[in-house]
Amino acid sequence: MKITTSAPGKLLLFGDHSVVYAHPCISTAIDRRIYVTVTETDDQRYVLHAPEVEIEEYELDLLKDVEAIPKGAQYCQIALRNFKEKYGFDSGLRIEVKAGFSSKIGFGSSSAATVAIIKALSQLKQLNLTQQEIFELGYKTVLDVKGVGSGYDIATAAYGGTIYYEKNGEIIEDLGIKNLPLIVGYTGIKADTADIVKEVRSRMNNGTNEVETLFNEITDIVKEVKELILNEEWNKVGELMDKNQEILSQLQVSSEILDKLNAASKEAGSFGAKLSGAGIGDCMITLASEVKRLNVENGIVQAGGKVIPVRTNVEGARVEK
Ligand code: MEV
Numbered sequence: 078m079k080i081t082t083s084a085p086g087k088l089l090l091f092g093d094h095s096v097v098y099a100h101p102c103i104s105t106a107i108d109r110r111i112y113v114t115v116t117e118t119d120d121q122r123y124v125l126h127a128p129e130v131e132i133e134e135y136e137l138d139l140l141k142d143v144e145a146i147p148k149g150a151q152y153c154q155i156a157l158r159n160f161k162e163k164y165g166f167d168s169g170l171r172i173e174v175k176a177g178f179s180s181k182i183g184f185g186s187s188s189a190a191t192v193a194i195i196k197a198l199s200q201l202k203q204l205n206l207t208q209q210e211i212f213e214l215g216y217k218t219v220l221d222v223k224g225v226g227s228g229y230d231i232a233t234a235a236y237g238g239t240i241y242y243e244k245n246g247e248i249i250e251d252l253g254i255k256n257l258p259l260i261v262g263y264t265g266i267k268a269d270t271a272d273i274v275k276e277v278r279s280r281m282n283n284g285t286n287e288v289e290t291l292f293n294e295i296t297d298i299v300k301e302v303k304e305l306i307l308n309e310e311w312n313k314v315g316e317l318m319d320k321n322q323e324i325l326s327q328l329q330v331s332s333e334i335l336d337k338l339n340a341a342s343k344e345a346g347s348f349g350a351k352l353s354g355a356g357i358g359d360c361m362i363t364l365a366s367e368v369k370r371l372n373v374e375n376g377i378v379q380a381g382g383k384v385i386p387v388r389t390n391v392e393g394a395r396v397e398k
Pocket of ligand 1: 089092093094095096097225226227228229230270274353354355356
């Protein structure tokens with residue numbers, strides 16, 4: 078038996094960093110997907126082939142600790158182990174992972190791969206796990222591998238669409254939006270999310286409640302912007318993007334290049350701009366009207382960024398064939 082599944086990457090629209098501490102965020106699934114093919118085999122081996130992350134014909138040993146596993150195989154191995162512990166299976170498996178985007182740009186390749194693998198195993202074993210069950214096992218996998226993370230990326234990969242996410246997954250709401258005139262600018266710099274999250278955490282314990290205050294301000298923005306996105310009030314959404322970016326700068330997770338790309342997009346006529354995700358590198362996002370789109374894209378390129386065309390709000394984890 079052989080099955081191919083896929084799950085989408087994500088972009089965090091509002092609520093970066095504060096979401097790690099159970100605050101709400103809004104994120105969207107994008108049309109860059111990770112594809113996973115799982116084939117049952119007669120032997121008892123689990124073989125992973127994911128050449129894009131330098132894993133070739135690698136035999137997974139489910140008893141190994143995370144630290145002893147090569148980076149590119151960690152999520153797959155731990156997802157497999159968690160799935161086996163919860164639902165069981167006895168055949169050997171060959172798992173092939175094909176990426177529709179680079180793991181370097183912050184679109185959540187590990188989360189998408191984790192979700193696609195769980196979806197494939199669920200289909201293979203005819204369990205038909207719900208999006209919520211896939212999310213729960215995926216989020217456990219992220220925490221087992223990284224030790225930190227809000228889980229919104231797993232939820233976005235499992236559910237798809239554009240979601241409002243709160244309390245580490247206790248609330249996952251599909252916003253059901255139709256349109257999002259988003260432009261994505263890549264800085265060319267890879268951000269190490271876990272390190273940046275840990276850095277912010279260390280600042281939370283410095284005896285002041287400065288970080289908590291900033292997180293509460295972000296939460297106010299997320300709650301306000303939800304309605305505005307639904308009503309397509311892009312002008313106001315853009316203003317709140319700028320406000321959210323300002324707070325992220327105060328949190329010290331922005332950088333010169335992100336500031337530069339944000340500023341360039343606004344000079345070229347966008348509604349507002351902010352970093353998306355952990356910050357320091359990866360991508361910035363901006364909103365622009367159809368007439369200003371080309372101008373804004375050129376502005377980002379002239380400022381040293383790369384525009385990555387994406388369609389937002391796409392379908393979550395699915396069976397391909
Ligand atoms: C990274 O994509 C977003 C952060 O909020 C971390 C997380 O939510 O796990 C920085």
